[in-house]
Amino acid sequence: MSDSQHNLTVLISGNGSNLQALIDACTSGKLPNTRITHVVSNRKAAYGLERAVKASIATTYHNLVPYKKKHPENTDTARQQYDADLAAIILALDPRPSLIVCAGWMHIVTPSFLTPIAQAGIKIINLHPALPGEFAGAGAIERAWKAGQEEGLKRTGVMIHEVIAEVDAGAAIVTQEVELREGEGVDGLEERMHAVEHGLIVEGTRRVLEGMSR
Ligand SMILES: Nc1nc2c(c(=O)[nH]1)N[C@@H](CN(C=O)c1ccc(C(=O)N[C@@H](CCC(=O)O)C(=O)O)cc1)CN2
Numbered sequence: 709m710s711d712s713q714h715n716l717t718v719l720i721s722g723n724g725s726n727l728q729a730l731i732d733a734c735t736s737g738k739l740p741n742t743r744i745t746h747v748v749s750n751r752k753a754a755y756g757l758e759r760a761v762k763a764s765i766a767t768t769y770h771n772l773v774p775y776k777k778k779h780p781e782n783t784d785t786a787r788q789q790y791d792a793d794l795a796a797i798i799l800a801l802d803p804r805p806s807l808i809v810c811a812g813w814m815h816i817v818t819p820s821f822l823t824p825i826a827q828a829g830i831k832i833i834n835l836h837p838a839l840p841g842e843f844a845g846a847g848a849i850e851r852a853w854k855a856g857q858e859e860g861l862k863r864t865g866v867m868i869h870e871v872i873a874e875v876d877a878g879a880a881i882v883t884q885e886v887e888l889r890e891g892e893g894v895d896g897l898e899e900r901m902h903a904v905e906h907g908l909i910v911e912g913t914r915r916v917l918e919g920m921s922r
Pocket residue numbers: 810813814815816817818834835836837844845846870871872873874875876877878
């Protein structure tokens with residue numbers, strides 16, 4: 709097995725607690741020979757950007773609004789140009805990432821991003837707070853909690869999956885079930901889900917990188 713260095717680019721949109729879990733895992737050796745070399749946020753106020761700066765990781769703020777202003781007539785054109793530019797930004801990085809990790813990245817990427825990244829041989833993985841085939845999209849934790857309240861759902865979970873054009877439909881890399889507890893509020897479920905996320909995002913990243921090293 710080679711000891712080649714793995715470079716990660718992490719995409720975020722918010723608090724960055726999952727980014728922090730990855731930062732800590734690189735430092736602790738849970739992700740051996742791995743460093744986060746770039747963090748991209750689509751939101752300027754994302755606290756995850758501060759986490760990156762504190763960890764001396766380069767950051768980019770890449771916002772969709774200017775693209776929507778330039779293409780007011782067509783949101784699809786705006787999104788495609790935004791995505792194409794995001795791919796160009798990442799492909800211009802030196803070193804290029806071996807893996808892109810979506811860690812609370814709240815933007816659906818189109819083939820304008822996926823295709824050039826795939827052509828460069830770079831895999832993209834995503835953290836999603838649901839199990840395969842369930843609660844795809846935003847607000848998954850709240851939707852699962854509501855299903856527990858109203859439909860008797862007994863469990864939800866968290867997965868790390870490959871990113872494809874269809875949202876949250878890529879092959880699962882690792883999953884972990886999380887029980888739904890009677891009488892627990894949505895905040896309590898969110899807290900337990902986030903704790904699972906922080907471990908699973910490291911394990912999922914480790915498994916993918918390990919597969920690259922074989
Ligand atoms: N093509 C793909 N893009 C993304 C995937 C994916 O599997 N395929 N995973 C998501 C992450 N995600 C859930 O895990 C997710 C994030 C955001 C949304 C969404 O509806 N976004 C809206 C904007 C919402 C907002 O800005 O608050 C949108 O993009 O219009 C759905 C799923 C990352 N991208």
